[in-house]
């Protein structure tokens with residue numbers, strides 16, 4: 059359930075010079091400028107690299123319309139947890155310093171092509187985008203905020219799963235967030251889930267799978283159990299495309315795979331159908 | 336099958352057995368010695384079990400002689416009408432369920448099924464359910480809602496089954512849907528963690544108005560072994576991880592996840608199954624009497640509040 063190490067996928071930022079970015083998937087050398095203007099998508103192989111929550115927001119939300127919500131919520135340490143590397147508090151403080159975030163998700167509201175929406179955007183840089191008490195709280199508060207205003211709710215997931223440093227409290231966030239989604243369903247408020255690389259463990263097994271419409275970015279890793287755990291259990295090798303967005307589309311768990319550059323337009327098209335009438 | 340820390344008890348017990356056998360055969364009478372040993376057994380039990388830590392609790396929670404779902408059903412229900420299949424793919428044996436009459440209350444019982452023998456365990460996949468199991472459970476819970484029957488959910492699983500087929504058929508979606516739909520069930524939902532509460536596999540049938548837990552059960556986001564492998568880079572340090580994760584009944588009660596701890600007899604459920612089953616029955620009936628008075632709307636609101644409180648952010 060807890061997040062596992064993503065093998066063989068180095069972050070693009072670490073493997074480059076000043077001029078070039080090396081695609082972590084096909085090793086193509088790409089001009090930094092082209093990489094940035096291409097939204098960190100490889101022009102050779104269409105690999106969609108991970109991006110931060112603010113980059114994501116800026117791609118989607120009409121400029122000048124964003125208002126952060128539940129910004130006061132930050133990490134707690136309900137277990138007073140320490141592991142071999144020291145206290146969780148220090149680990150969380152380092153993640154905050156590195157990302158400038160207070161938790162693994164950015165929440166707020168804004169407009170997409172003029173349509174008001176509430177949004178939660180997870181960020182893998184913050185402790186692997188793990189689902190914690192604070193993260194679950196922000197998503198729940200924002201879903202309740204969306205319910206009050208009858209605004210469509212959109213979650214972009216990017217997470218290795220539950221944050222084990224918060225133990226059972228993190229597990230319970232799966233139930234808490236899904237209960238908030240159920241309320242949206244009862245009110246007829248649209249909820250769209252976008253699964254980006256990676257969406258695994260407890261996040262895949264809660265709100266990320268429960269969209270009225272589930273969308274994924276190309277080749278995003280999406281699955282419940284870790285690849286290695288499954289291989290050890292069933293003692294056989296898994297197909298190469300196992301747990302990719304394409305595999306999930308084929309098996310009926312997502313509606314569409316949408317390129318990053320087309321995401322805003324796609325969401326806008328869907329939102330037209332979920333308008334209050 | 337004694338656990339390491341139980342060996343002193345096992346020694347006293349086998350001496351009592353020997354003397355009892357001699358009593359039958361020989362002319363000598365060992366009654367005095369036997370009652371002395373029985374007194375010693377009682378005090379040693381108290382000492383041994385009062386000192387156990389979280390890792391020993393994990394061993395007890397996984398003990399193969401602990402009562403399993405079928406034992407609870409047999410001990411508490413005058414009738415159990417098992418229902419089969421998820422209406423999509425199959426009839427998973429990792430989770431079973433059906434109509435039951437539990438001490439005169441008509442209810443829907445669902446729960447993880449572990450086996451006692453190797454054969455039983457292979458059939459039940461060691462209590463690790465597939466998507467079909469979670470979907471069967473949800474089908475039965477929706478049926479309970481239609482018939483206005485309270486739901487009793489027994490949790491005892493190492494986790495949801497991690498397999499190729501399970502992923503292909505949507506293990507994540509099945510659990511996610513259960514979490515969502517359980518939150519709006521208009522009937523009482525009583526959850527009891529009787530052994531291992533293994534992560535998503537446990538909460539996948541574990542969203543209740545109340546969560547009860549046996550005193551030697553554990554409930555965790557990840558197994559101590561798995562956590563030790565990732566955070567300590569050494570699976571052998573599971574005892575440290577077990578302590579850090581706060582997975583015992585007392586921990587979970589203080590964290591607001593568990594509402595009532597059901598005390599096990601001294602020596603644990605595996606040494607006194609009958610008394611454990613009775614205690615679980617008493618606790619269920621107590622909760623049923625209370626929850627049956629609540630309206631559907633109150634049940635749904637109370638369940639929502641229970642979970643929204645967990646992890647609620649408070650300014651320091």
Ligand SMILES: [Zn+2]
Nearest residue numbers: 081084100103
């Ligand atoms: Zn590439």
